[in-house]
Amino acid sequence: MPKALEGSQAIARTVALCRPQVVAAYPITPQTHIVENIARLVADGELECEYVSVESEFSAASVALGAAAAGSRAYTASASQGILLMTEVLYNIAGLRIPMVMTCANRAVSAPLSIWNDHQDSMSVRDAGWIQLYCADNQEAIDTTIQAYRIAERTELPVMVCVDGFSLTHTLEPLELPTQEQVDGFLPPFQFQRALDPRQPISMGTLVSPDFYPEARHSHHQALINAAEEVVAADDDWAAVCGRHSGGLLKVEGSEDAEIGILTLGSIMGTLLDAHEQHPDQGKVKLIQLRCFRPFPFEAIKEACRGLQHLVVLERALSPGSGGIVSNEVQAALSSLEQTPRIYSFAVGLGGRDVPLELYQHVLDAIARGGDNGFRVFDADLSKLPPEDR
Amino acid sequence: MIEIRIHGRGGQGNVVGAYLLATAAIVEGKFGQAFPAFGAERRGAPVVAFVRIAEQHLRRRSQVQNPAFLIIQDQALLHVPGVLDGLRDDGRILVNSNLDSDTLAERLGHEVVSIPADSWSQEFLGRPLPNTSLLATFLILTQLLPVEALTAALRERFKGKLLERNLNLVEEITQRVPAGLWSGVEHA
Numbered sequence: 001m002p003k004a005l006e007g008s009q010a011i012a013r014t015v016a017l018c019r020p021q022v023v024a025a026y027p028i029t030p031q032t033h034i035v036e037n038i039a040r041l042v043a044d045g046e047l048e049c050e051y052v053s054v055e056s057e058f059s060a061a062s063v064a065l066g067a068a069a070a071g072s073r074a075y076t077a078s079a080s081q082g083i084l085l086m087t088e089v090l091y092n093i094a095g096l097r098i099p100m101v102m103t104c105a106n107r108a109v110s111a112p113l114s115i116w117n118d119h120q121d122s123m124s125v126r127d128a129g130w131i132q133l134y135c136a137d138n139q140e141a142i143d144t145t146i147q148a149y150r151i152a153e154r155t156e157l158p159v160m161v162c163v164d165g166f167s168l169t170h171t172l173e174p175l176e177l178p179t180q181e182q183v184d185g186f187l188p189p190f191q192f193q194r195a196l197d198p199r200q201p202i203s204m205g206t207l208v209s210p211d212f213y214p215e216a217r218h219s220h221h222q223a224l225i226n227a228a229e230e231v232v233a234a235d236d237d238w239a240a241v242c243g244r245h246s247g248g249l250l251k252v253e254g255s256e257d258a259e260i261g262i263l264t265l266g267s268i269m270g271t272l273l274d275a276h277e278q279h280p281d282q283g284k285v286k287l288i289q290l291r292c293f294r295p296f297p298f299e300a301i302k303e304a305c306r307g308l309q310h311l312v313v314l315e316r317a318l319s320p321g322s323g324g325i326v327s328n329e330v331q332a333a334l335s336s337l338e339q340t341p342r343i344y345s346f347a348v349g350l351g352g353r354d355v356p357l358e359l360y361q362h363v364l365d366a367i368a369r370g371g372d373n374g375f376r377v378f379d380a381d382l383s384k385l386p387p388e389d390r
Numbered sequence: 391m392i393e394i395r396i397h398g399r400g401g402q403g404n405v406v407g408a409y410l411l412a413t414a415a416i417v418e419g420k421f422g423q424a425f426p427a428f429g430a431e432r433r434g435a436p437v438v439a440f441v442r443i444a445e446q447h448l449r450r451r452s453q454v455q456n457p458a459f460l461i462i463q464d465q466a467l468l469h470v471p472g473v474l475d476g477l478r479d480d481g482r483i484l485v486n487s488n489l490d491s492d493t494l495a496e497r498l499g500h501e502v503v504s505i506p507a508d509s510w511s512q513e514f515l516g517r518p519l520p521n522t523s524l525l526a527t528f529l530i531l532t533q534l535l536p537v538e539a540l541t542a543a544l545r546e547r548f549k550g551k552l553l554e555r556n557l558n559l560v561e562e563i564t565q566r567v568p569a570g571l572w573s574g575v576e577h578a
Binding site: 002006168171172267268354 | 405408409416421422424425426428447448451453543
């Protein structure tokens with residue numbers, strides 16, 4: 001029987017089911033109430049865990065780093081400017097190959113000041129060396145959080161579970177929470193081989209001379225590439241426990257022989273799927289939900305896009321002066337196809353702009369019109385801008 | 391699918407109201423979804439939350455553009471531009487107000503039920519929090535869900551004296567509101 005839960009609350013309870021030993025968080029905006037709910041579980045004695053309330057996101061990430069390095073299962077959550085303030089530590093966590101999990105409750109980055117959803121925060125740290133998984137709905141957020149610990153602990157890489165702020169974190173809907181037995185069976189107690197231990201002293205994070213630095217970077221990169229297998233395995237094995245898949249590296253809905261593909265990350269796919277289902281031309285379209293952005297699944301994307309004439313990448317962030325972030329990488333992945341689809345890079349829903357069902361038709365119209373397929377902020381109303389900015 | 395938009399002011403429990411209604415649907419085995427459109431997070435600021443109730447799982451997360459019902463937690467919001475935007479032609483308005491329903495219906499061009507939710511709540515809860523009165527009234531009018539689903543949702547969120555007072559209020563409202571006046575609303 002599903003329970004009525006708000007996304008943040010469901011994620012907090014899920015984290016608790018994973019039996020974290022240390023949770024560190026900075027509780028002020030742009031924080032969500034994930035950590036507030038975890039604090040309550042600890043205070044009520046429902047979760048035995050060291051809860052450290054710190055003075056900044058930089059410290060939250062640092063405490064989690066230290067805790068995991070000492071062999072504890074660690075967790076933190078943040079968003080937006082909080083992710084940016086953590087950035088230096090996020091690189092360290094990944095470079096030190098510290099297994100831990102954090103939730104990024106995706107929100108826009110200032111300025112202009114916005115508290116609403118897009119993916120600029122997590123996209124800004126895509127090069128930090130974390131695994132990044134994007135959730136389509138709150139059920140996936142629950143299931144992916146549990147999988148994330150197994151992936152992190154098997155690969156010795158940190159995992160960022162990206163969950164759309166507001167549109168998931170603040171939405172209440174019916175959700176299935178797994179039982180403690182299910183999670184315990186899937187997630188054995190954390191054993192970190194390189195844990196800091198005064199009885200067997202080792203150093204972590206020492207200076208690496210040019211003699212070894214490139215090798216360290218190569219090995220980190222290779223570890224992420226190899227992690228794709230663990231991402232898929234965790235999803236399959238968790239599905240065997242609870243009967244639900246979260247989409248492995250990516251998932252495809254719609255017709256096999258579609259001419260048009262629409263690829264996106266995160267929670268707008270649900271709206272697109274509802275629009276797709278009602279549309280008379282649905283046979284021509286397939287929808288591609290990219291779940292695993294790091295490591296980037298080149299082969300899976302090639303397979304999903306083979307035979308397409310048009311591919312629309314709906315971006316939830318941008319690199320100003322360049323354009324779409326995801327579409328650049330998708331283009332690289334597809335460059336070796338014998339027939340490359342025409343790729344459209346459209347940013348939508350920036351800073352919480354509503355993504356309505358009509359977007360689906362608007363995208364098909366843009367393809368039908370032909371013409372410019374370069375990057376644009378698709379739902380921007382240029383009449384609001386002075387002529388020189390259009 | 392039935393779509394509802396709730397307008398209130400920061401501090402009135404706008405989001406909680408939406409969550410309670412969706413929870414009631416979920417308790418009944420239906421699909422319920424509720425989410426806020428947060429604006430400035432401060433007391434008194436106009437705020438909006440959305441609720442969808444359906445027989446099957448809904449995947450969309452877009453804002454509700456054409457609600458079948460508006461629930462207005464504060465009558466002064468009726469003067470705020472945009473509050474009635476997108477309301478279906480046959481859409482109905484439940485409002486917390488001291489003005490009578492016919493006067494408001496004439497002014498707004500829609501069917502309106504007005505209840506003095508602040509004073510009902512003051513009477514039972516000791517505070518002018520309109521949620522329980524409005525939600526109980528809404529379910530009694532529309533028969534979308536049994537009132538017991540709302541009391542189950544209240545039990546999930548409140549306990550002790552506060553819960554007891556809310557349950558008494560719901561019980562009283564079943565006597566004050568014409569059951570089924572808005573039943574048979576067409577699904578979108």
